[in-house]
Amino acid sequence: MTVASTSARTGHELVRVDGLVKSFGSTRAVRGASFGIEAGEIHALCGHNGAGKSTVVKMLSGQEDPDGGEISIGGEVVDLRSRQAAQRAGVALVDQELSVVPSLSVAENLMLGDARTGWLNRARRSRRRFRALLDSVGLTHVALDRPLSSLGIGERQLVEIARALGQDARLLILDEPTATLSDVESEYVYASVRKVAATGCAILFVSHRLGEVLALCDRVTVMRDGAVVATAAADGLTVDSLIEQMLGEAPSRLDRTRAGRSGDVVLSVTGLSVPGRVHDFSISLRAGQVYAVAGQLGSGASDVLRALAGLVPAATGVVEVDGRRVRTGRPTVASAAGIAFVSNDRKTEGLFLDKPIGWNLLATRLPTLTRLGVVSRARWSRSVAELLGVCAIEPHRARDAVGSLSGGNQQKVFVGRCLHRDDVRVLLLDDPTRGVDVGGRAAIHDLLRSAATDGLAVLFSSTELEELLDLADVVVTMHKGDVVRTHVGDTAGSVLLREITHGGHDPHDPRDPHDRGVGAPAKELLS
Amino acid sequence: MTSHPLGRPAVLLPLTAFGVTLVAFVLVPTYSDATIGSFDVYNTLQIFARLGPLALALGLTMIAGEFDLSVVGTYALGGMLTVQLGQEHVAHGVLAAVGAGAAIGLAQGCLIAGLRLPSMPVTLATYIALLGLTSALSGGLTKTYANVDVILWVDQTVLTWFSPRSLITLALFALAALVLAATRWGRELRAIGGDRRASRVAGVAVGPLLVGTFVASGVIAGLGGSLLSLSLGSANPDPGVQPLILAAAAALLGGVSLAGGRGSAVGLLGGILAVALLAEIATVTALPAYVTQLFYAGLLGIIVVVDAPDLHSALVRLRADLGPGNARVPAHPARNPHV
Numbered sequence: 058m059t060v061a062s063t064s065a066r067t068g069h070e071l072v073r074v075d076g077l078v079k080s081f082g083s084t085r086a087v088r089g090a091s092f093g094i095e096a097g098e099i100h101a102l103c104g105h106n107g108a109g110k111s112t113v114v115k116m117l118s119g120q121e122d123p124d125g126g127e128i129s130i131g132g133e134v135v136d137l138r139s140r141q142a143a144q145r146a147g148v149a150l151v152d153q154e155l156s157v158v159p160s161l162s163v164a165e166n167l168m169l170g171d172a173r174t175g176w177l178n179r180a181r182r183s184r185r186r187f188r189a190l191l192d193s194v195g196l197t198h199v200a201l202d203r204p205l206s207s208l209g210i211g212e213r214q215l216v217e218i219a220r221a222l223g224q225d226a227r228l229l230i231l232d233e234p235t236a237t238l239s240d241v242e243s244e245y246v247y248a249s250v251r252k253v254a255a256t257g258c259a260i261l262f263v264s265h266r267l268g269e270v271l272a273l274c275d276r277v278t279v280m281r282d283g284a285v286v287a288t289a290a291a292d293g294l295t296v297d298s299l300i301e302q303m304l305g306e307a308p309s310r311l312d313r314t315r316a317g318r319s320g321d322v323v324l325s326v327t328g329l330s331v332p333g334r335v336h337d338f339s340i341s342l343r344a345g346q347v348y349a350v351a352g353q354l355g356s357g358a359s360d361v362l363r364a365l366a367g368l369v370p371a372a373t374g375v376v377e378v379d380g381r382r383v384r385t386g387r388p389t390v391a392s393a394a395g396i397a398f399v400s401n402d403r404k405t406e407g408l409f410l411d412k413p414i415g416w417n418l419l420a421t422r423l424p425t426l427t428r429l430g431v432v433s434r435a436r437w438s439r440s441v442a443e444l445l446g447v448c449a450i451e452p453h454r455a456r457d458a459v460g461s462l463s464g465g466n467q468q469k470v471f472v473g474r475c476l477h478r479d480d481v482r483v484l485l486l487d488d489p490t491r492g493v494d495v496g497g498r499a500a501i502h503d504l505l506r507s508a509a510t511d512g513l514a515v516l517f518s519s520t521e522l523e524e525l526l527d528l529a530d531v532v533v534t535m536h537k538g539d540v541v542r543t544h545v546g547d548t549a550g551s552v553l554l555r556e557i558t559h560g561g562h563d564p565h566d567p568r569d570p571h572d573r574g575v576g577a578p579a580k581e582l583l584s
Numbered sequence: 585m586t587s588h589p590l591g592r593p594a595v596l597l598p599l600t601a602f603g604v605t606l607v608a609f610v611l612v613p614t615y616s617d618a619t620i621g622s623f624d625v626y627n628t629l630q631i632f633a634r635l636g637p638l639a640l641a642l643g644l645t646m647i648a649g650e651f652d653l654s655v656v657g658t659y660a661l662g663g664m665l666t667v668q669l670g671q672e673h674v675a676h677g678v679l680a681a682v683g684a685g686a687a688i689g690l691a692q693g694c695l696i697a698g699l700r701l702p703s704m705p706v707t708l709a710t711y712i713a714l715l716g717l718t719s720a721l722s723g724g725l726t727k728t729y730a731n732v733d734v735i736l737w738v739d740q741t742v743l744t745w746f747s748p749r750s751l752i753t754l755a756l757f758a759l760a761a762l763v764l765a766a767t768r769w770g771r772e773l774r775a776i777g778g779d780r781r782a783s784r785v786a787g788v789a790v791g792p793l794l795v796g797t798f799v800a801s802g803v804i805a806g807l808g809g810s811l812l813s814l815s816l817g818s819a820n821p822d823p824g825v826q827p828l829i830l831a832a833a834a835a836l837l838g839g840v841s842l843a844g845g846r847g848s849a850v851g852l853l854g855g856i857l858a859v860a861l862l863a864e865i866a867t868v869t870a871l872p873a874y875v876t877q878l879f880y881a882g883l884l885g886i887i888v889v890v891d892a893p894d895l896h897s898a899l900v901r902l903r904a905d906l907g908p909g910n911a912r913v914p915a916h917p918a919r920n921p922h923v
Contacts, residue, residue, distance in 0.1 A: 158778040158845070160846050168768075169771070169788065171787065177768070178765070371900045371903075
């Protein structure tokens with residue numbers, strides 16, 4: 058990470074949050090939260106999942122009414138009853154959930170909801186400004202008239218960030234702005250955020266990436282159990298001390314011993330291709346091992362997993378599970394062959410948010426719970442209790458809607474659904490810890506390790522170096538749809554990063570030894 | 585990469601529909617004994633004037649991601665109010681129709697936006713209630729309009745092909761096109777149809793916009809019913825469901841997505857003109873009613889399939905299955921890292 062914080066703090070407090078209180082039913086989500094943000098300051102809001110950060114953000118951005126407390130901007134108490142009221146008060150938001158409209162063009166999305174644009178459509182007058190905004194977040198290649206639906210998730214996120222940056226706000230709230238972005242794309246966001254802070258705007262930055270928080274932000278406010286536990290200068294904090302404040306205890310280190318016993322080949326992939334996305338990808342996965350496909354957005358890493366799960370109709374190549382050929386492009390066929398898939402979008406491709414937690418955990422294993430087509434209550438209860446234990450969720454919550462859980466616990470339910478199933482041989486996970494806090498991340502890593510120990514072959518994609526190095530036994534790096542190299546065992550993070558960002562080529566070295574053709578280094582490693 | 589506007593369904597569908605039906609209309613004399621003259625063009629535009637307001641009213645709510653089934657009820661009530669209250673002063677009748685449409689739209693919009701209710705059951709209930717109300721107002725009978733001067737005026741020939749009624753309908757479409765294309769309201773209407781949550785977070789006032797859309801739908805439907813009753817010189821308490829079916833077909837042909845978020849007034853104009861041309865072709869060539877009904881059914885089926893979100897995936901899967909690619913082995917196995 059090359060984020061270097063050059064503070065633009067003025068010492069003048071622009072935004073003040075005083076004693077904010079918010080309850081949802083009997084749950085007290087925020088309990089008297091107070092903190093201030095100076096003009097020109099980049100202020101981080103950190104906390105474990107369920108700490109109350111999102112509720113504070115919702116109240117500051119006009120999406121929720123506080124039950125008590127005050128919000129002041131520029132010394133005046135403001136009433137932020139709606140998003141429009143918040144905008145009028147000078148609050149711009151990049152929401153945790155992607156909030157752009159695919160059916161509109163990029164330019165239309167940049168104008169969306171901006172009260173300053175007036176009732177007449179003056180897109181043509183603003184084209185130069187929109188172009189500059191897109192360029193500032195690295196979208197130099199994206200035309201303003203292009204339909205947003207033709208962009209990838211990361212590019213859409215950057216469009217949303219550009220929209221917020223262009224609102225000349227007094228308070229800019231960025232809630233997990235880089236969760237779906239690669240490191241390179243994130244750098245553009247950091248640069249733009251610093252530029253906006255330099256104009257005197259107060260910035261509230263919410264992120265689970267603690268390294269990014271410490272490198273970018275001036276001060277950090279930590280929340281725990283709905284209350285603010287500390288506000289401190291980022292200079293004096295370390296990742297460990299921040300985690301300790303977030304969790305209320307010293308962080309326990311992950312078990313990084315690579316204890317998985319390598320078994321037989323379970324999944325064999327030869328020449329997997331997705332037109333325009335993945336070229337000639339091959340891999341063999343052994344039982345008991347954790348594999349990672351590492352690459353930025355657009356590298357093809359995510360496409361490989363989706364293709365193996367049968368979700369890409371145009372995918373071609375030979376896929377075999379336990380030596381049996383599996384037809385590509387059919388999710389039901391892949392599932393029947395023993396391939397379980399955890400998408401990177403649990404809300405639209407994973408969980409039934411309104412349904413109970415127990416129901417979600419068992420949704421994909423009903424045949425194992427039925428006798429003559431009738432669900433056995435006893436088996437159902439036993440399985441729910443077992444899986445709740447695996448996911449470390451309190452048993453009494455089995456009947457709660459899964460949507461009422463924090464993001465990290467939702468993700469645990471999503472992963473847990475694929476575990477302890479006799480019919481699953483391969484577990485595929487697309488960015489499994491996206492938007493999950495440090496505690497939830499450790500729990501999910503534990504689940505994946507135990508899945509491998511139970512004899513599954515685990516393959517996940519990630520853009521985060523720390524996760525790749527912590528979790529994977531084997532890392533396959535990808536760049537622009539091609540495999541760059543396969544790393545077995547310990548690997549230097551800098552090497553992985555270079556391969557992910559530059560395809561293994563050293564941009565400064567014309568005699569770069571990595572320029573030897575795709576896959577060749579892997580063969581050397583394996584020989 | 586930029587996608588060409590002609591390749592987008594919102595443009596492609598109405599352009600194709602209007603182009604094909606126009607060619608068929610022009611070719612009528614070559615495949616039948618019938619001839620085509622100025623009167624047929626006038627008649628086509630009269631059909632357009634009859635169905636256009638309904639298609640526009642329905643299309644606006646569809647773009648917003650809703651479906652206003654009550655438009656035909658408002659259409660019937662508007663016609664009845666015009667006939668009953670506009671005998672002496674036509675303006676009174678028209679204003680009553682428009683006002684009733686606005687009130688109906690306001691009530692429905694407030695229910696749907698305020699309580700976040702799905703529009704289908706709400707507007708279906710309104711449709712049934714409005715038919716009942718219209719029947720109650722007329723005693724279940726068709727009511728006649730006695731002001732012959734007005735009847736003659738609304739359908740008199742203007743510039744060979746037009747009538748005041750078709751010109752008013754065209755003006756409605758022009759106004760809608762202006763609002764949808766050149767104002768923030770139009771952009772936000774498509775936005776709330778495309779992704780309501782995202783629009784709300786972006787700062788769009790979703791509730792008022794939705795209420796406004798239903799009010800506009802009610803006003804247009806009420807005015808359409810009013811103009812029709814003035815043209816026919818009578819008001820029928822139950823126009824049946826065919827106008828609704830044809831309006832929905834026109835909206836879909838006009839490139840409006842069933843899922844919401846896509847569509848334009850110009851596309852809707854193309855769609856309704858295509859439907860009007862088809863109706864006129866059926867009349868000129870004396871096609872039996874069942875043939876046109878089957879034709880419309882087939883047409884709707886095709887549109888729905890073309891608009892299906894998974895059609896592209898299904899075609900790609902089919903191509904992959906039929907082609908040799910699915911069984912292909914890599915050209916350079918040595919390049920592949922087997923672990």
